[in-house]
Amino acid sequence: MRAHENQICRRRTRAMTTITVPQVVPSPVEDAEALMKAFQGWGTDEQAVIYILAHRDAAQRKLIRQAYEEKYNELLTDRLQSELSGDLQTAMGYWVLDPTERQAVIANAATKCIDEEYPVIVEIACANSPAELLEVKQAYHAIYKRSLEEDVAAGATGNLRNLLVALVSTYRYDGDEVNGGLARSEAKIIQADVKNGVTADHGELIRVLGTRSRAQLGATFNCFRDEHGTTVTKALLHGSDPTGYARVLRTAARCIADTDKYFAKVLRNAMHKSGTDEESLLRVVVMHAEKDLRAIKDEFHRRASVALEQAIAKETSGDFKTFIMALVGTSQ
Amino acid sequence: MRAHENQICRRRTRAMTTITVPQVVPSPVEDAEALMKAFQGWGTDEQAVIYILAHRDAAQRKLIRQAYEEKYNELLTDRLQSELSGDLQTAMGYWVLDPTERQAVIANAATKCIDEEYPVIVEIACANSPAELLEVKQAYHAIYKRSLEEDVAAGATGNLRNLLVALVSTYRYDGDEVNGGLARSEAKIIQADVKNGVTADHGELIRVLGTRSRAQLGATFNCFRDEHGTTVTKALLHGSDPTGYARVLRTAARCIADTDKYFAKVLRNAMHKSGTDEESLLRVVVMHAEKDLRAIKDEFHRRASVALEQAIAKETSGDFKTFIMALVGTSQ
Structure with missing residues (x-):
């Protein structure tokens, strides 16, 4: 019975994910090396980090974490925490974990x-x-x-x-x-x-x-x-x-x-207040991007009369914006 | 993690079971045929039914149920209910199920x-x-x-x-x-x-x-x-x-x-009362025979100053006695 349930889950996940993965994905070791390159030098290259990690699915990110640890003898999660800051740090910290x-x-x-x-x-x-x-x-x-x-x-x-x-x-x-x-x-x-x-x-x-x-x-x-x-x-x-x-x-x-309606409302509330509630925004996007965010986006659009990506684009900025926009499925 | 837990379970189960399985076990089809033979003729041959089913482990009983159903196009569980009666019916009804x-x-x-x-x-x-x-x-x-x-x-x-x-x-x-x-x-x-x-x-x-x-x-x-x-x-x-x-x-x-002490006490109470509480007795024996009844028996012996099989032998009779005694591990 569990195998059957998991199968249904996986089917739903594939159909509902909002992230995009390139047709040809570099090997986990190549990705780990590219990440290290982005960490080194004057300041972190946040855009490079996002370009890689926002466009890999959970299984691929796991392999990258393993390859990174083997090659550099440090945890990718730890390094990301020290290289990034603010909302991007929080969001990426959650994103690289196993769902x-x-x-x-x-x-x-x-x-x-x-x-x-x-x-x-x-x-x-x-x-x-x-x-x-x-x-x-x-x-x-x-x-x-x-x-x-x-x-x-x-x-x-x-x-x-x-x-x-x-x-x-x-x-x-x-x-x-x-x-x-x-x-x-x-x-x-x-x-x-x-x-x-x-x-x-x-x-x-x-x-x-x-x-x-x-x-x-x-x-x-x-x-x-x-x-x-x-x-x-x-x-x-x-x-x-x-x-x-x-x-x-x-x-x-x-x-x-109504789970989709509920999350659409959480997102609307997060962007309705004076000052965006980044924490709720990133929580819903990071936790649902690979699961059911497509349905939540549809519901959001119906109720807010504006596409989720447009609303987010207006309320966020900088690297955090780039990252969240990548997860919701629209490249900037 | 679950696989590991299951492994521990299985180890404990093997060491703690009180049933005995013959060195050479007939095929499930042979057992199914022997059961049908025991059901047919003048009255059920309860001893033959017990002789087979009390000495097969859960996996073997499952195969016998399948072989019986394929061969005779009826459920073994249903047939046992109609062939047996009283406490033996209840106990055997539970015993043949998957644990x-x-x-x-x-x-x-x-x-x-x-x-x-x-x-x-x-x-x-x-x-x-x-x-x-x-x-x-x-x-x-x-x-x-x-x-x-x-x-x-x-x-x-x-x-x-x-x-x-x-x-x-x-x-x-x-x-x-x-x-x-x-x-x-x-x-x-x-x-x-x-x-x-x-x-x-x-x-x-x-x-x-x-x-x-x-x-x-x-x-x-x-x-x-x-x-x-x-x-x-x-x-x-x-x-x-x-x-x-x-x-x-x-x-x-x-x-x-203290789970062992608890079940030893349930068994003592079941046999202390005026008139044995067969329901509690068969519940503990049937549910724990293939799991931890050996430890419960040890605890019973320590506390009651009499072996569980002796106490049961005194309090039960007939086919029910034969069956329960087979499950607790002493042949009569």
């Missing part, structure tokens, strides 16, 4: 500051397939010698903890089967908890959101909308939110209900 | 009656390695088109649900690393929740028990004993237990603290 390890590293950083970084935890828990989330958790074990679950659990309390821990823990069923009667009864359960307000015990709502399959939750959300004339997300907007639990709940509901 | 599927089937039955069958859920969650539990959950998806998590969550409420769902959900870290400072501080957390009684919110205790690695919990339990002069399990004995949560908590703590 699964990258998510583990980003999740770990978020567990240290869940109040602010909760969207990262929610995205990793809800936008990955169950098989992908499992791989992230396995990478987390290997790197940190702890579980993602225990680090998330230790960083929050109350409803907030119960929700986040359920989201990262559950190995959800990934099939399309839907139980209509269950969807109707659980839409009522959600409504009851929503009505009680976010300071009440949300055990039932968290149970539903935290354990049901994505297909089942889609059916439940539809029943809710049919019954109440509004979406679960909008129904969750009312009332005070002293612990920050309600915004996490909304984030999770939106990410589960 | 991982068997756990999924047993877990599913338990989710329908968690108040009574909670030990089954606890055992599957806590006595398996994280990799083994994951395999059970994957088998559960495949058979029931749902997750184990959602079925457990739907069958309980309050502290009881939070605990059981945490136990079945978390993909625990499986390494030996222990954080001593954390063990000391979390021993205090456990003590605080124990002191508050089982009707209080046990969020912290459930977080610790539900997410930390087995090694870390071992260290925490040791700190607790050093500090309070009693074990966590014994400290949990006091106070009323209106929801049945406390007994589940104790079961989980005992199963995590």
Whole structure:
């Protein structure tokens, strides 16, 4: 079953990637040598670094890391950190990692500051397939010698903890089967908890959101909308939110209900504010470029009435702009 | 990493199995034919069925199931159900299943009656390695088109649900690393929740028990004993237990603290009562015969001052006795 799931993933990945890889790719050793050349001399040649690494897929970047380490006896990741700076340093630091390890590293950083970084935890828990989330958790074990679950659990309390821990823990069923009667009864359960307000015990709502399959939750959300004339997300907007639990709940509901729409919204918010939120921008682009960024771009275009690359071009500058534009699929 | 974990599992399995397989094993087709012969004629030849199936390992039984189905165009599992009866029917029904599927089937039955069958859920969650539990959950998806998590969550409420769902959900870290400072501080957390009684919110205790690695919990339990002069399990004995949560908590703590000792105790209890508890007896024997029953037998012998096979011989009779005795490793 896992092999089958992985196959579906890979198929989706190939179709949805936004990066471009040259028809004839240099050998990993040639790329490693070109990178070293870009590091040497007066100042780093950032454009050369981007020209290479933004146009290699995950498997190719892994081989380049290995070739670089063998040839120069230092980690490419370390050298990049010392050669680059600012947002480019952060973005490239994440980009060169193995995609699964990258998510583990980003999740770990978020567990240290869940109040602010909760969207990262929610995205990793809800936008990955169950098989992908499992791989992230396995990478987390290997790197940190702890579980993602225990680090998330230790960083929050109350409803907030119960929700986040359920989201990262559950190995959800990934099939399309839907139980209509269950969807109707659980839409009522959600409504009851929503009505009680976010300071009440949300055990039932968290149970539903935290354990049901994505297909089942889609059916439940539809029943809710049919019954109440509004979406679960909008129904969750009312009332005070002293612990920050309600915004996490909304984030999770939106990410589960429509992942592409959710990420399109994160990108719009990142570029709507006075001053671009580079961190959210680079997180979404770096984490999704090789996965589903094409669909997110389409959704962004539909909703923002401007192409993602145009929006990014307006909001970013310098080497960071070059890099991010390369990942979203338009060369400057 | 998974391959490595599986390797450790397999090593442990080979050393700990209590079943005996003949040096020269008939082909799966020959075994299937011998089974059909045992089914035909006046009444089933139960001894012949046991003689074959109790002395084949999981891989061999799988091949026999396949050969039987190909040759006779019916499921061996179905035929066994119609040919056998009573405890032998139940025990053999579980035994012929693939070990991982068997756990999924047993877990599913338990989710329908968690108040009574909670030990089954606890055992599957806590006595398996994280990799083994994951395999059970994957088998559960495949058979029931749902997750184990959602079925457990739907069958309980309050502290009881939070605990059981945490136990079945978390993909625990499986390494030996222990954080001593954390063990000391979390021993205090456990003590605080124990002191508050089982009707209080046990969020912290459930977080610790539900997410930390087995090694870390071992260290925490040791700190607790050093500090309070009693074990966590014994400290949990006091106070009323209106929801049945406390007994589940104790079961989980005992199963995590010392799995062999826990199962030895389940077997002693199964044979201590007026009238043997055949269901618990066959569950432990069938589920552990090919895994760790040798260690459980040793522990039983130490604590009961009688060998497990002697105790079972005294408490059982007929074909069921023959079968269970074959699985625990002594021929009659």
